[in-house]
Amino acid sequence: MEIIKYNRKNIFDIPDVLVEFFDDHKFILFDIETTGLNPRYDKVILIGILYVENNDIFIEQFFCHNSKNEKKLLKTFKDRFNDFDFYITYNGGNFDIPFLNRRFLKNDIDYKIDPYLNLDLCRIVRKNQKKLGLNNCKLKTVEKFLNIYRKDTISGAKSVQLYKDYELTNNSKLKEKILLHNFEDILHLLPTLNILNYIDKDEIVTNIPKEFKVDNEHRFRIIDHKIDNDFLSVRGKLFGELKQDYVFYNQSYSYKLMKKNNEFSFKIPLLNINLYKNKSYTYIDLDGLDFVKTNLSEMNQQERNKYLIKAGKHINETNIYNFIKSFIYHILGLILNKNV
Numbered sequence: 001m002e003i004i005k006y007n008r009k010n011i012f013d014i015p016d017v018l019v020e021f022f023d024d025h026k027f028i029l030f031d032i033e034t035t036g037l038n039p040r041y042d043k044v045i046l047i048g049i050l051y052v053e054n055n056d057i058f059i060e061q062f063f064c065h066n067s068k069n070e071k072k073l074l075k076t077f078k079d080r081f082n083d084f085d086f087y088i089t090y091n092g093g094n095f096d097i098p099f100l101n102r103r104f105l106k107n108d109i110d111y112k113i114d115p116y117l118n119l120d121l122c123r124i125v126r127k128n129q130k131k132l133g134l135n136n137c138k139l140k141t142v143e144k145f146l147n148i149y150r151k152d153t154i155s156g157a158k159s160v161q162l163y164k165d166y167e168l169t170n171n172s173k174l175k176e177k178i179l180l181h182n183f184e185d186i187l188h189l190l191p192t193l194n195i196l197n198y199i200d201k202d203e204i205v206t207n208i209p210k211e212f213k214v215d216n217e218h219r220f221r222i223i224d225h226k227i228d229n230d231f232l233s234v235r236g237k238l239f240g241e242l243k244q245d246y247v248f249y250n251q252s253y254s255y256k257l258m259k260k261n262n263e264f265s266f267k268i269p270l271l272n273i274n275l276y277k278n279k280s281y282t283y284i285d286l287d288g289l290d291f292v293k294t295n296l297s298e299m300n301q302q303e304r305n306k307y308l309i310k311a312g313k314h315i316n317e318t319n320i321y322n323f324i325k326s327f328i329y330h331i332l333g334l335i336l337n338k339n340v
Contacts, residue, residue, distance in 0.1 A: 001069045001076065004061040004179065010052050015196040021208050021321075025085040026051070027119075031185045032096045033159055033178065035067055039102035043070045045163055047077050048182040050190060051084065059186060061179060066167060071107040074100070078111050086117050086209050090139050090189055093120040116221065117209045121193065124207050128199050142195055143188055152177075152184040202317040212325065214332050217241065220264070222324055227282065227310060232268045234324055237261075238332070246335050252288025255331055268327070270309070271296065282310035284323055291330040 018027075029050040036042030045064040050057060060080065064073050081087075089096050097113050104111050126137045134141055143150070154162070159181045166174040196204055210222035218240035225234040238257065246257040255266035271285040284307040286292045296304050309320050 001062065001064050001072045003076070004063060006057075006059040006183075008057050010055050010057045010190075012191045013194065014052070015193055017196055017201055017204050017208075018193065021205070022086060026083065027086040027088060028081070028084040029088045029186050029189050030081075030092070030096070031089065031182060031189070032100065033156070033163070033182050034099060035163060036160060039099045039106075043067045044073060044100065044103050045070065046178065046182050047073065048186040049077075049080065050186045052190075057187075057190070059183065061182060063175075063179065065170075067163075070103065071109070074104060074107055074109055078104075078109065081113070085211075086119065087113075088119045088121060088189070088193070090185075090192070091120065091122040092118055093123060117211065119208055121189070121195070124199060124204060125195060128203065132195070132198060139185065139189070139192065142192055146192060146194060148188050148191055150184040150188055152181045154181050156181075202315065205317040205321050208321075210321065210325075212328075214240075214329070214336065218332070218336060220328055220332065222321075222328075225320060225324060227270070227315070228267075230270050230272065232270055232284065232309065232320070232323075233265070234268075235263070235265045236328070237263050250288065252285075257331075257335060264328075266327070266331070268323075279312060280310075281308060283307045284309060289327075291327070 031048050032044055033046035033048075034042050034044050043064075045067050047062045048059065049061075050059050052058075062073050062077050062080075064070060093115055097115050097118060101112050104113075122137055122139075125132070125134070125142055129137055132145065134145060140150075154177060159178055162174050162178050165171070166178065211219060213219045218238060220236055220238050222234065222236045225232065227233075239262065242257065242259045242262055245259050246255075248255050253266065253268050255264065257264040268289075269285040269287075271283045273281045273283070275281070283296055283304070286295045286307065296307065306319060307323065309316050309323070
């Protein structure tokens, strides 16, 4: 097993939505090559990762000269992978992550990649395929849409056959073709992120992992939320030590944080406004929320719009996300007796 490393200047722009929501979190792009499609029998023989640091692109490829060395490859990758908070894949939710987790288990490696922390670009593209005018959702089709062209011409299936031939012959040219295929998959995935510039921001936000650090010992994860009549209901999980249950109710809002499973939930009141021509608007009802110093009536339109979570049938996921994050930081700051 060997690790091949490259670095070069980054000439690609990261979409603003990722810069905004990933903030200071470290993220990684990765892609795997295998000996087939069935993780029960087939093996991982190559994993490529890419990350950007100080405006430089770093690519590392973990390559098995023989598929019998898969366990060493997986252990080496695992140790490196743990350095990152989130990951971005193309169809990784359906293939790469389940495949890797099955192979970790098969090799008696006590590790599992958390699919929650994965932003699967393919899922977002698939939901917007018609809007984008794409014939299919293959990575190379999206690259063509964005005028991205690669030197690599082989398919994933061809790469599988090339590796079988490589194991038999140890031909360095075959190795170069396999590595190039994986290299260009991850290298071109970076500018392919710009497909997000053609997609509604609220659509993207629904797919972004929502996990944040409170401090060095605690982090929280938003599992789901829903607009339920006159309330915004939120459910999540706190990672870290909790000394007791915390339950709070008042006329404005309520929250629960339970020690047994570290799960939290809260309900926030909503203000529904119906205007002429059946137009309706739903805001966070700020009356009684002690961490917001002013109410909606005292704000100008721009400030008020930050708390607009639904206009007609359109749900403003970005505003919901920002409010939930602020509210959780406030509550956990009180509970943990820390300034966050």
